[in-house]
Amino acid sequence: MDQSKTQTNLPELLVINPSPVFIIHQQQFSQKFKLLKAYESPLSTDLFLQTNAQSTKALICYGKSPVTTNILNLLPSLQLVVTASTGFNHIDLDKCRSRGIAVANTRDVFxxxxxxxxxxxxxxxxxxxxxxxxxxxxxxxxxxxxxxxxxxxxxxxxxxxxxxxxxxxxxxxxxxxxxxxxxxxxxxxxxxxxxxxxxxxxxxxxxxxxxxxxxxxxxxxxxxxxxxxxxxxxxxxxxxxxxxxxxxxxxxxxxxxxxxxxxxxxxxxxxxxxxxxxxxxxxxxxTPHRAAFTEEAFSSAFQIILANLEAFFSNKPLISPV
Amino acid sequence: MDQSKTQTNLPELLVINPSPVFIIHQQQFSQKFKLLKAYESPLSTDLFLQTNAQSTKALICYGKSPVTTNILNLLPSLQLVVTASTGFNHIDLDKCRSRGIAVANTRDVFxxxxxxxxxxxxxxxxxxxxxxxxxxxxxxxxxxxxxxxxxxxxxxxxxxxxxxxxxxxxxxxxxxxxxxxxxxxxxxxxxxxxxxxxxxxxxxxxxxxxxxxxxxxxxxxxxxxxxxxxxxxxxxxxxxxxxxxxxxxxxxxxxxxxxxxxxxxxxxxxxxxxxxxxxxxxxxxxTPHRAAFTEEAFSSAFQIILANLEAFFSNKPLISPV
CATH class of the missing domain: 3.40.50.720 (NAD(P)-binding Rossmann-like Domain)
Structure with missing residues (x-):
C-alpha cells in the first residue's frame, strides 16, 4: 500500500504540541489521520497555523498545549478540539461554545x-x-x-x-x-x-x-x-x-x-x-510525575480519543463531549 | 533509687539471643526484670545456662533464637517461654507440654x-x-x-x-x-x-x-x-x-x-x-526484611510480652497462651 498516497486521503488532525499519549500512540494516529505537526515545523506556531491549518477541522491538545483565544482565532475551520486529558481548563471553552466548536476529553481514565x-x-x-x-x-x-x-x-x-x-x-x-x-x-x-x-x-x-x-x-x-x-x-x-x-x-x-x-x-x-x-x-x-503513566491508561485514552475523532469525521455523536 | 539493688529483687528473665523487639524495648524490660543475657556472656550458651539459669522460670525467644530440647533440658526450673513473634515453630512445643512449661506468643500483631x-x-x-x-x-x-x-x-x-x-x-x-x-x-x-x-x-x-x-x-x-x-x-x-x-x-x-x-x-x-x-x-x-518492622507493631508486641510475663509472675492466666 502506498502510505503517502493514503495519507493524503485521510482527514487532517492538527497537533500543536504532542501529549505523552500522542507520542506513545503516534504511529496509530498516523495510520488514521494526516497529521499536521506544528511542533516539527521551522515556522512559528502562529505562522504554521496561518499557512497550513486554515482548512483543518480537528485538533488534539493536552494540558501543556493550551487552546487559547489566539489559537482559535487562527483556525477558522476548526470544529473539534480533543484533549488527551481528563481536565480541560487549558481550553478556552467559552470561545469554543460561541464558535460551535465541539470539545471532547478522555473521560476519567487516569x-x-x-x-x-x-x-x-x-x-x-x-x-x-x-x-x-x-x-x-x-x-x-x-x-x-x-x-x-x-x-x-x-x-x-x-x-x-x-x-x-x-x-x-x-x-x-x-x-x-x-x-x-x-x-x-x-x-x-x-x-x-x-x-x-x-x-x-x-x-x-x-x-x-x-x-x-x-x-x-x-x-x-x-x-x-x-x-x-x-x-x-x-x-x-x-x-x-x-x-x-x-x-x-x-x-x-x-x-x-x-x-x-x-x-x-x-x-x-x-x-x-x-x-x-x-x-x-x-x-x-x-517520582517523575508518573501518576497517570501506565500502558493501560494510555491505551484507554488513545481509544477514547480515536473514537471521538472517528465519530466526528463520520458525523456521529461524540463519545465523551464536555 | 538504687537501680542495682532494685534489679536483684526483680524476677529473672532469660534472653539467649535478643529479638529485634527485645532490643528496641530493652530498657523497659530491664526496669521490670533481672535480665540474664546469655549472648553477652563469654561462656558458651550451654555453660551459661548451667551456671546462671538453673533457677530461671521465664525465657524470651524469637524465630532466630530457637528453644530446642537441648535448651529445655538445661533449664530445670523453666515454667514459661514467651516468643516475640506470632509463629512458634522454633519452640519444641511437645517437650514444653510434657514438662508443663507454658508458651505465649505476640498474637497477630505483625x-x-x-x-x-x-x-x-x-x-x-x-x-x-x-x-x-x-x-x-x-x-x-x-x-x-x-x-x-x-x-x-x-x-x-x-x-x-x-x-x-x-x-x-x-x-x-x-x-x-x-x-x-x-x-x-x-x-x-x-x-x-x-x-x-x-x-x-x-x-x-x-x-x-x-x-x-x-x-x-x-x-x-x-x-x-x-x-x-x-x-x-x-x-x-x-x-x-x-x-x-x-x-x-x-x-x-x-x-x-x-x-x-x-x-x-x-x-x-x-x-x-x-x-x-x-x-x-x-x-x-x-527491602531488608522489614515487613513487620514498625514502631507500632513492636510496641504492641512489647505490651503483649510484658502482659504475659506480669500475668505469669503474679500467678494470673496468660494473655496469649499457645
Missing amino acids: SEDTADIGVGLLIDVLRKISAGDRFVRSGNWTANIQYPLGSQLGGKHVGIVGLGNIGLKVATRLEAFGCKISYNSRQKKPVPYNFYPNVGALASNCNVLVICCILSVETRHMIDKDVLKALGKDGILINVARGPIVDEKELVNFLAEGEIAGAGLDVFENEPKVPQELYSLDNVVL | SEDTADIGVGLLIDVLRKISAGDRFVRSGNWTANIQYPLGSQLGGKHVGIVGLGNIGLKVATRLEAFGCKISYNSRQKKPVPYNFYPNVGALASNCNVLVICCILSVETRHMIDKDVLKALGKDGILINVARGPIVDEKELVNFLAEGEIAGAGLDVFENEPKVPQELYSLDNVVL
Missing part, C-alpha cells in the same frame, strides 16, 4: 492510576521502601548495619485535600488499610468522612495529607508554611496533584529541618526541576 | 504491617516508584531523559500463595484497587476467591504471585523454575514470607533474562546476603 500512586507513595514513605531498596543495593544490609523502624499505615488519620474522582479513590483504598479519612473540599459531600472547611484545621487533625485537588488561583501555594506547621513533626505530605499547590521552598525547609516527618512527591513546582536539597533526604520519595 | 509491605512492593514494582526515585535523584529527569510507562494495578489477577492472616489481608487490600484474587492453600477456604490446589496452575492464571505462606519442608523452594515459567514474561513475584520458599538462584536467572517481568522481595534465602545480580536491575524492589 484517576485510578493516580490514586494508586498516591497510596504507593504513602506506603513507601511510612515503610521506607525506596530508602530500604537503596540500603540493600548499597550493601549496607549485608554489612549488618541497623535500619530504622517504619511507621504503621493502619490507624493513621489521613486528610484528603480535594475529594474529586482521585481523592475519593485514594480514600476508599486507604480505608482498606484501616486508615481514618477526613477531607477538605470546596463544599461538604455526601460521604462518610469528616469534612474540614479549612485545610489548616484538616492538617492539625491528621497524620497525613494527600493532595488531590486541581491547581487554580485559589489552590496555588495553598499548602504553605502555616499548613505544614499544622501538619507537624510527625506529619507526612503526599502530592499527586500539581506541584504549585505546595509552596515548595517552604516544604524543602520543613523537610530539611525535620519539621515534618516525610513527603511523597510525584509533582514539583518547576518540573522537571526538583530541588536538589531533596536528593539527600531518606524521608522523601520522588 | 500481619497488617506485613500485608501493607506486600501491597507496597507490588505498587512499587508495577508503577516503578523506587526506580523512579532513583531516576529523579540521579538528575536524569532534569536532563529530560524519557522514562518508561508503568503497568496498572487495577484489573490485575493476583494469586495469593498461602491464605492465612497475612494472605487474607493482602487480598482485601488488593480488592480495593480492583484486582481479581485467587489463591493456593493447603485446603479450600470459605472465601469468595478462586482456589487453585496447585501453585503452578495459580501462576499460569495470574499476573502476580504474592507469597504469604509459612516456610516448611513442603514449601521450601516451592516457587521453582516451573512455577516461574508458569508465571511468565509479564508476571511479577512478591515475597513477604520467607526467602527459602523461592528458589532464589532460579529467580535471579528469570529476572536477569526477562523471563518474568519483575519482583518485590522483602526476604531472601541467605539474609542479609542478597544476590548481587539484583542490584543493577530496575524491575526489582529489595
Whole structure:
C-alpha cells in the first residue's frame, strides 16, 4: 500500500504540541489521520497555523498545549478540539461554545492510576521502601548495619485535600488499610468522612495529607508554611496533584529541618526541576510525575480519543463531549 | 533509687539471643526484670545456662533464637517461654507440654504491617516508584531523559500463595484497587476467591504471585523454575514470607533474562546476603526484611510480652497462651 498516497486521503488532525499519549500512540494516529505537526515545523506556531491549518477541522491538545483565544482565532475551520486529558481548563471553552466548536476529553481514565500512586507513595514513605531498596543495593544490609523502624499505615488519620474522582479513590483504598479519612473540599459531600472547611484545621487533625485537588488561583501555594506547621513533626505530605499547590521552598525547609516527618512527591513546582536539597533526604520519595503513566491508561485514552475523532469525521455523536 | 539493688529483687528473665523487639524495648524490660543475657556472656550458651539459669522460670525467644530440647533440658526450673513473634515453630512445643512449661506468643500483631509491605512492593514494582526515585535523584529527569510507562494495578489477577492472616489481608487490600484474587492453600477456604490446589496452575492464571505462606519442608523452594515459567514474561513475584520458599538462584536467572517481568522481595534465602545480580536491575524492589518492622507493631508486641510475663509472675492466666 502506498502510505503517502493514503495519507493524503485521510482527514487532517492538527497537533500543536504532542501529549505523552500522542507520542506513545503516534504511529496509530498516523495510520488514521494526516497529521499536521506544528511542533516539527521551522515556522512559528502562529505562522504554521496561518499557512497550513486554515482548512483543518480537528485538533488534539493536552494540558501543556493550551487552546487559547489566539489559537482559535487562527483556525477558522476548526470544529473539534480533543484533549488527551481528563481536565480541560487549558481550553478556552467559552470561545469554543460561541464558535460551535465541539470539545471532547478522555473521560476519567487516569484517576485510578493516580490514586494508586498516591497510596504507593504513602506506603513507601511510612515503610521506607525506596530508602530500604537503596540500603540493600548499597550493601549496607549485608554489612549488618541497623535500619530504622517504619511507621504503621493502619490507624493513621489521613486528610484528603480535594475529594474529586482521585481523592475519593485514594480514600476508599486507604480505608482498606484501616486508615481514618477526613477531607477538605470546596463544599461538604455526601460521604462518610469528616469534612474540614479549612485545610489548616484538616492538617492539625491528621497524620497525613494527600493532595488531590486541581491547581487554580485559589489552590496555588495553598499548602504553605502555616499548613505544614499544622501538619507537624510527625506529619507526612503526599502530592499527586500539581506541584504549585505546595509552596515548595517552604516544604524543602520543613523537610530539611525535620519539621515534618516525610513527603511523597510525584509533582514539583518547576518540573522537571526538583530541588536538589531533596536528593539527600531518606524521608522523601520522588517520582517523575508518573501518576497517570501506565500502558493501560494510555491505551484507554488513545481509544477514547480515536473514537471521538472517528465519530466526528463520520458525523456521529461524540463519545465523551464536555 | 538504687537501680542495682532494685534489679536483684526483680524476677529473672532469660534472653539467649535478643529479638529485634527485645532490643528496641530493652530498657523497659530491664526496669521490670533481672535480665540474664546469655549472648553477652563469654561462656558458651550451654555453660551459661548451667551456671546462671538453673533457677530461671521465664525465657524470651524469637524465630532466630530457637528453644530446642537441648535448651529445655538445661533449664530445670523453666515454667514459661514467651516468643516475640506470632509463629512458634522454633519452640519444641511437645517437650514444653510434657514438662508443663507454658508458651505465649505476640498474637497477630505483625500481619497488617506485613500485608501493607506486600501491597507496597507490588505498587512499587508495577508503577516503578523506587526506580523512579532513583531516576529523579540521579538528575536524569532534569536532563529530560524519557522514562518508561508503568503497568496498572487495577484489573490485575493476583494469586495469593498461602491464605492465612497475612494472605487474607493482602487480598482485601488488593480488592480495593480492583484486582481479581485467587489463591493456593493447603485446603479450600470459605472465601469468595478462586482456589487453585496447585501453585503452578495459580501462576499460569495470574499476573502476580504474592507469597504469604509459612516456610516448611513442603514449601521450601516451592516457587521453582516451573512455577516461574508458569508465571511468565509479564508476571511479577512478591515475597513477604520467607526467602527459602523461592528458589532464589532460579529467580535471579528469570529476572536477569526477562523471563518474568519483575519482583518485590522483602526476604531472601541467605539474609542479609542478597544476590548481587539484583542490584543493577530496575524491575526489582529489595527491602531488608522489614515487613513487620514498625514502631507500632513492636510496641504492641512489647505490651503483649510484658502482659504475659506480669500475668505469669503474679500467678494470673496468660494473655496469649499457645
